[in-house]
Amino acid sequence: MGYPGDFARWLLASDTSDIQVLKTELNLEPIRADSVTFLQIANQILHLEFQTTPKSKTPLDFRMLDYYTRLKREYWCDIEQVLIFLQPTSSEIVFNTQYVDKKTRHEYRVIRLWEEDPTPLLANPALLPLATLARTDSPADLLTPQVAVNVDMIEETDERQNISACVQVLAGLRFDKSLITQLFREEIMQESVIYQDILQKGLQQGEERGKKQEALQLIMRQLTRRFAAIEPEIEQQIRTLSIAQLEDLAEALLDFSSQSDLVNYLGNISLTQPNQED
Numbered sequence: 001m002g003y004p005g006d007f008a009r010w011l012l013a014s015d016t017s018d019i020q021v022l023k024t025e026l027n028l029e030p031i032r033a034d035s036v037t038f039l040q041i042a043n044q045i046l047h048l049e050f051q052t053t054p055k056s057k058t059p060l061d062f063r064m065l066d067y068y069t070r071l072k073r074e075y076w077c078d079i080e081q082v083l084i085f086l087q088p089t090s091s092e093i094v095f096n097t098q099y100v101d102k103k104t105r106h107e108y109r110v111i112r113l114w115e116e117d118p119t120p121l122l123a124n125p126a127l128l129p130l131a132t133l134a135r136t137d138s139p140a141d142l143l144t145p146q147v148a149v150n151v152d153m154i155e156e157t158d159e160r161q162n163i164s165a166c167v168q169v170l171a172g173l174r175f176d177k178s179l180i181t182q183l184f185r186e187e188i189m190q191e192s193v194i195y196q197d198i199l200q201k202g203l204q205q206g207e208e209r210g211k212k213q214e215a216l217q218l219i220m221r222q223l224t225r226r227f228a229a230i231e232p233e234i235e236q237q238i239r240t241l242s243i244a245q246l247e248d249l250a251e252a253l254l255d256f257s258s259q260s261d262l263v264n265y266l267g268n269i270s271l272t273q274p275n276q277e278d
Helices: 003-012 060-075 125-131 139-152 157-171 177-183 186-191 193-227 232-239 243-255 259-272
Strands: 019-021 035-041 044-051 078-085 098-101 104-107 109-112
Touching: 003 019, 003 035, 003 044, 003 125, 035 060, 044 060, 060 078, 060 098, 060 104, 125 139, 125 157, 139 157, 139 177, 193 232, 193 243, 193 259, 232 259, 243 259
Parallel strands: 044 078, 078 109
Antiparallel strands: 019 035, 035 044, 098 104
């Protein structure tokens, strides 16, 4: 079992090997978290949710209840939920471990990584990325002689490259880039399949942003030519549309006779579009 299994064993203080990674999203999913993973351990589901900050459009406590009911409905087994905060904050949200609403009470576990003992994380190569964010009186000393040295000691090349990439990504939440680049060679980062995947996704997102910008410019030119000035509120709605929705709008506006047709069209989109939360 790979890294999720090592993390699960650390959380549950168990040496079980019967761990299966389930799909990372549910069929009814309207929520997008920083990172959500579901692990099946014997007759139990371990729901892990990582948050860099407590900021969320849907309150995190309610989100945990929402996940719980969906998981229970689909798998009907015991569910262990762990909400892991990565960056230090004084927000009351990171100290809340339950959702309460009149007669409803739902509890879950919270880990504030900056309060965790780094010792068990340093002892397991798969957990070294998390060790960079653990409790310490001297963060630089934790990264320099401990995490970096332990990464260098990993014998298997692919594993060393991938763990090094993960360490650098999470260390970036706490340390200056200059310190990280001093400790980890750039070529090791570049050879990691994890880094390559991040880079590829970044390139794809850049291409999508470029395509969307072109589509927006075309739509706005067409609308301005058709109806002269466009209300700022309407323009803002248009800017939130996806590329596919912009392409549909480009065809639909040929049949518009007034701005009210545009307003109605956008209204229909908002009614059918699912809400998505950060």
